[in-house]
Amino acid sequence: MWVWNSNQIFESLFGFGMKDVTIEYSTDGTAWTALADVPQFTKAPGAAGYAHDTTVDFSGAVAKYVKLTATSNWGGILPQYGLSEVRFFSIPVGAREPSPDTGAADVNPAVILSWRVGREAATHDVYISSDEQAIIDGTVPAVSVTEASYSTDLDLADTYFWRIDEVNDAETPATWQGDVWSFSTPEYLVVDDFESYNDIDPPDPESNRIFESWSDGFGVATNGALVGNDFPPYLETTIVHDGAQSMPVFYSNTGGAVSSEITRTFAPGQDWTKHGIQTLVLYFQGIPGNTGQLYIKVNGVKVSYPGDAANLARLIWTQWTIDLASLGVNLTSITSLAIGIDGNGAAGTLYVDDIVLYRFAPPAPTSQIYLEAEAGTITAPLKTYSDPLASGGSYIGTDDGTGDENSAPPATGVATYNFTAEGGVYTISLRVIITGGSNSFWVRIPGATNYAPGTHSTGWIRFNDISDGADWHWDDVHSNDHNNQVVSITVPAGPHTLEIARREDGTLLDAIVISKVD
Numbered sequence: 001m002w003v004w005n006s007n008q009i010f011e012s013l014f015g016f017g018m019k020d021v022t023i024e025y026s027t028d029g030t031a032w033t034a035l036a037d038v039p040q041f042t043k044a045p046g047a048a049g050y051a052h053d054t055t056v057d058f059s060g061a062v063a064k065y066v067k068l069t070a071t072s073n074w075g076g077i078l079p080q081y082g083l084s085e086v087r088f089f090s091i092p093v094g095a096r097e098p099s100p101d102t103g104a105a106d107v108n109p110a111v112i113l114s115w116r117v118g119r120e121a122a123t124h125d126v127y128i129s130s131d132e133q134a135i136i137d138g139t140v141p142a143v144s145v146t147e148a149s150y151s152t153d154l155d156l157a158d159t160y161f162w163r164i165d166e167v168n169d170a171e172t173p174a175t176w177q178g179d180v181w182s183f184s185t186p187e188y189l190v191v192d193d194f195e196s197y198n199d200i201d202p203p204d205p206e207s208n209r210i211f212e213s214w215s216d217g218f219g220v221a222t223n224g225a226l227v228g229n230d231f232p233p234y235l236e237t238t239i240v241h242d243g244a245q246s247m248p249v250f251y252s253n254t255g256g257a258v259s260s261e262i263t264r265t266f267a268p269g270q271d272w273t274k275h276g277i278q279t280l281v282l283y284f285q286g287i288p289g290n291t292g293q294l295y296i297k298v299n300g301v302k303v304s305y306p307g308d309a310a311n312l313a314r315l316i317w318t319q320w321t322i323d324l325a326s327l328g329v330n331l332t333s334i335t336s337l338a339i340g341i342d343g344n345g346a347a348g349t350l351y352v353d354d355i356v357l358y359r360f361a362p363p364a365p366t367s368q369i370y371l372e373a374e375a376g377t378i379t380a381p382l383k384t385y386s387d388p389l390a391s392g393g394s395y396i397g398t399d400d401g402t403g404d405e406n407s408a409p410p411a412t413g414v415a416t417y418n419f420t421a422e423g424g425v426y427t428i429s430l431r432v433i434i435t436g437g438s439n440s441f442w443v444r445i446p447g448a449t450n451y452a453p454g455t456h457s458t459g460w461i462r463f464n465d466i467s468d469g470a471d472w473h474w475d476d477v478h479s480n481d482h483n484n485q486v487v488s489i490t491v492p493a494g495p496h497t498l499e500i501a502r503r504e505d506g507t508l509l510d511a512i513v514i515s516k517v518d
Contacts, residue, residue, distance in 0.1 A: 001066070001089075003041055003054035005074075006082030011046035015075025016082045019043070022071060023056065025063035027173070032067065043074045044084065052087070062093070062173060093118040093171075095148075095164035095178040102181040109154040109185045109275040113162060117148045118176055121166035125175070126150045128162040135161040135180050155276035156359040159184040188356040189275065191337065192264060194245045199232035210234050210247060216262045224257030224347075225340065226250045238471050241283040241317045241353035249339070252347040253292065261297075261340030269333035272324055276359040280322040282339075285351045286312045288391055292346025296322070297338035299329040304342075310370070312341075313348070315391045315431060316474060316513050319364040365515035369419050371498070373431075373509040376417040382502055389472060390510045391431065397508035405504050409442040409460045413502035417512065423493030425518035427486060428477040430500075431511040432466055438506035440464040443477050444499050450490040453482040460501070461487050472510055488517065 005017035018041045024032040035058060042053045066088070070081040097116040100107045113126065125142040127135050128150075134140045142165070143150065154160060164178040192213075200207040210228040217223025227249050228234040235245040251260030272280070284294065290313040294305040303322060305311075311318045324331055339352060374384045374394040381398045396415060428443060442460045456462045464480030467473065476486045500509065 001056040001058065002052040002087040003056065004050060004052050004084035004086070005041050005044040005054065007044040007046055007050050007084045008082075009046055011044050011074075013075075014078060014080075015043065015073055016078070016080050017041065017044050017074050018068070018070040018072075018081050018083060019074050020070070020072040022069040024067045024069075025058070025061050026065040026067070027062060029065045033061070035061065050084075052085075062176075063090075091119045093120050093166060093176045095121075095124065095166055098162075098164075098181045100183045102183065104183040106186040107183045109156055109189075110151075111154065111183075111185075112149055112151045114149040115164050118166035120168050120171050121176075122146075122168040122170070124148065124150075125165040125167055126162070127165070128152060128160055130155075130158050130160055132161040132180065132182070135163055138165075138177075153274055154185055156185050156189065156357075157187045157276075185275075187360070187362075188281070188358045189277070191270075191280075191355040191357060192247075193243055193354050193356070194235060194247050194352075195243045197235055197245065199234055214247065214262045214264050216249075217257065217260060221256045222258050223261055224252040224254065225260035225262050227262045236351055238473075239285060239351050241285070243353075246285075246351045246353035249350040249352060251292070251341050251350065253341070253343055253345055254347065258344075259340055259342050260292075260346070261338050263297075263336055263338040265336050266334060269335040272331040272334050272357060277357045278324060279358045279361040280324055280355070281358055281361050282320050282355040283317045283353050284312075284320065285317045285353075286314055287349050288313055288315070288393075290348030290350065292341035292343035292348065294320075294350075295340050295342060296320075297336070297340070298322075298324075298327050299334060299336055301327050301329050303327065308368075311368075312350070314370055315472070315511060316368075316370070316429065317353070319362070321361050321364055363517065365517055366424075367422055367516045369421075369514040371417050371419065371512040371514070373415065373511055376415045378415050379412055381505075382413045382415055385508075387510075391472075392511075395433075395508055395510040398502055398505045405440070406442070406502070409444075409456075409458055409501045409503075415500045415509070417498040417500075418495065419498060419514060420495050421491045421493060421514075422516060423491065424516050425488050426491050427488055427515050427517055428498070429474050429513045429515065430463075430466075430477065430509055431472050431474050431513075433470060433472055433508040433510075434466055434468045435470070435506040435508065438504035439466040439468065440480070440503040441466075441507060441509070442499075442501035442503050445489055445491060445496055446499065447496060448489045448491050451479075452488050452490075453479060453485045455479070455487075456481055462503070464503070466507065474513075 023035040026032045095115045099114045129140045166176040197210045214227045216227040217225045236248045240246045372392045373396045441463045444460045462480045478484045478486045
């Protein structure tokens with residue numbers, strides 16, 4: 001240990017620096033051993049540029065804690081003691097520099113733990129568990145390894161704690177207990193999120209076009225599916241569930257095509273039993289006019305979409321959750337996944353995104369009420385406009401410049417919609433376009449018993465800071481008065497009215513989805 005003693009400008013007069021010092025060391029902070037032959041700490045000169053001039057030799061003592069107790073100072077006048085700095089030099093016998101780093105998130109559950117070894121370690125005891133206290137107490141069975149790495153398969157959606165005890169029976173102590181580190185695994189594993197595909201043509205080695213991985217009905221008379229756009233960009237970049245791309249599928253069960261199906265093969269096969277995986281989830285969105293019956297096949301086993309058939313023609317992302325155990329296939333070797341549409345004469349366009357595997361799948365809405373914005377009772381200055389890209393071909397809004405931002409809900413410019421609720425907790429999503437920086441509505445359901453996190457003082461939600469976009473897109477109704485948190489509304493069973501009032505001119509509304517979430 002190097003020592004810089006108290007070095008105040010008046011050190012020569014008052015001598016606050018430590019002189020005679022007792023030094024003790026410990027491995028646990030409880031049992032202490034006194035260090036022998038501690039030198040007297042040299043008096044500092046009280047000058048700038050002071051270099052250390054006391055060195056304490058610990059003679060190879062094993063220590064985690066060091067305690068200094070001054071018994072005298074250099075002045076001998078005032079009972080005041082000081083040091084400027086101490087610096088320790090040691091042989092690092094404990095494990096350190098963990099990988100993954102402590103606190104890391106979204107760590108692949110097929111993780112290889114590694115660390116920098118303690119200098120004198122012969123073997124390493126690995127402790128890992130989701131029970132932090134069990135790691136602290138060492139009650140988890142240890143695995144002894146000779147290399148500074150350990151491969152393990154863990155569960156999704158969990159936090160793990162681990163430590164490395166360095167071991168050498170020829171040393172004292174024979175075991176040096178390590179620190180407790182932690183990391184968390186992701187909620188899901190990606191089968192395909194469509195983010196890696198590009199528009200680069202072969203033979204460029206960077207080419208990764210969507211239809212090279214997903215086979216379709218091109219050149220197959222009985223298969224009416226085509227995946228990807230005819231010209232770049234081959235992926236859809238506007239209608240996405242998450243990320244920057246989704247997969248467009250064009251289908252037509254006509255002219256000899258009995259069904260439309262696209263298929264992704266895996267070689268080698270994927271193991272969908274590891275990491276606690278229980279559920280396959282995919283998200284799809286249609287367009288108005290779509291027809292047919294959606295299905296998937298896993299290793300050739302067909303499962304039809306069990307939800308509302310109208311979802312295939314709706315301009316909103318629908319979550320399809322499949323219990324893997326119900327498929328009755330060998331989940332340890334998944335070699336193919338197909339998505340298709342049955343139905344004689346069925347035709348349309350389907351978007352697919354985020355095919356993922358969960359241990360605990362997120363809850364999907366138990367029911368959804370889909371409303372066309374123009375189908376309600378509309379009062380001026382709100383009015384109906386036509387747009388072939390809008391759901392149903394129409395939307396509502398106001399012309400820019402017809403009014404100012406409202407600090408309170410207006411008496412005019414209100415759209416009213418009647419619906420019947422099963423009763424429970426609901427959220428509301430609006431399909432919108434934001435123009436000219438205008439980005440807000442007022443929203444309420446009269447008679448709702450609770451709004452969380454809350455409402456405007458008038459009883460309305462001030463739905464401000466809607467996500468920008470010159471194309472139609474969805475945004476969940478959130479409260480600008482409560483840090484833009486998504487609002488959930490408790491609604492009794494029975495008939496209700498949804499009211500949406502203009503707040504800023506130029507905010508355009510195409511469709512509404514009221515989703516039961518609890």
